[in-house]
Amino acid sequence: MAQNQLPDFKTNLSEWFNEVVLKAELADYAPVKGCMVIRPYGYALWENIQKFMDVLIKKHDVENAYFPLFIPMSYFEKEKEHVEGFAPELAVVTVGGGKELVDKLAVRPTSEMMMYEMYKKWFGSWRDLPVRMNQWCNVVRWEKRTYLFLRTSEFLWQEGHCAHLTHEESMQEVMWAIKMYEQTYNELMGVYGIIGAKSDSEKFAGGFKSYTFEALMPNGKSLQACTSHDLGQNFSKSIDWTVQDQIGEKSMPWQNSWGFSTRSIGGLIMSHGDEKGLVIPPNIAPIQIVIVPIPGHTTALEKSKELLKNLESYRIKLDDKEGETAGVKFNKWELKGIPLRIEIGDRDVASGTVIISRRDTSEKITVPIADISTTVDALLKDIQQKLFDKHKKFTQDHTFKADTYDEFKKIMETSRGFISAHWCENADCEAQIKTDTKATTRCLPLDAPEENGKCVRCGKPSSHRWLFGLSY
């Protein structure tokens, strides 16, 4: 009898997603609306992301620091667009220590204001630039509608905040950050996506220009998977932060900020999952290999312990829990998406082999114990590559060119996906397209070639194809 049955992955992705997150013990609902508890297995994914990215961040000479959770409301009010953008989703502390606070405190939805006020205090010379800091922290955004991982009231992220003497330097960093994110998605998480610029209506509140990594999910919706913002001099102007430059003139620093959150785990889950549950790419998998000795087979258990030791360079677990049959264990680890499972029974020990089952294809192969290390190594690499290739192919197969509004609408009504179409870059036109089709501009891909065309809606001239899609 099958238990742990999941809703259908293909036709009912959102229910599948909720169930798999709960059953695979990644997270659970907390008693506060929109908040979740990230359980150890889910947190281990986040830790692996941190380990991978923190190295890249530090290599770029960015230092980690920590700034307060509470931000004086007065700080927010200094940048008009910024406060307007975030006000609807702010949580505000009005009472502290039993007393009504005179100065209300916002629970940070992002730390630009807090950090830049400190930068202003600390850095007044061109010699202090560039400033490069990052913090790993939690932020709170009081969203009306929430989903596990994808949009929670509180979430974990890293936010990098840098400042430079020139716009050019700052821009190089904006691009560095978004490419560093792409590398993390591609190499660690096996997720493919498109880097591009956000339209003005979709950019960061108070920023100058935003860049995004958009990943296509199996239901044809697009996930804004992380962002990197060129803040221009907007914030340094708002807080009146200047440094003296080489000739003694006052100069406003050019700033950028970039963030990558636990939302990425939601994207990871959907990108690779299947009807049996999670499929976790080896590079990010908290457990890469699970050894399941057939219960009751005593020599197999001994051999398993030996294998565990021989393969200790991998993230590996021996499932010698008593009272579960082999089938129960197989299904449990499949739900959790462990890339490789080594099955070993007394018969295998006698023949000097084991059975290795790969999660992505369900393929089982018999491997001589002597070859196990090299085989496992090759399989893990192969799984990592195949998962990425598969997601890339899916994305490409679901990217469509639309040259007429009818074509555009038809795609949105049927397969959805990324729609590559000309747009005049007029915000009214963009809004009308959203009203008519639900599709929003996702980005102008960085590598979008110059191409003369006509806006898919209004027919006015356009020089690039933008990527449209249904936003997650």
Place this chain on the structure above:
RNA sequence: CGGGGAUUGGCGCAAUUGGCUAGCGUGCUUGCUUUGGGAGCAAGAGGUUGCAGGUUCGAAUCCUGUAUCCCCGACCA
């Protein structure tokens, strides 16, 4: 925030017009038998029915409020 649905042992569900000690499956514990894809038998533990009020001789059931979750919208760097 608007519309719809839900909330009963860990999980999934039941309980006639308001009426007996709130049941069943699964999971959990113990014992024995099993063990190569979700085992069998037996004995147990586990509930003031989301929370707060109200109506009633009597409330899981009716009323009011509230919290959380799901779906659809609006909103959402």
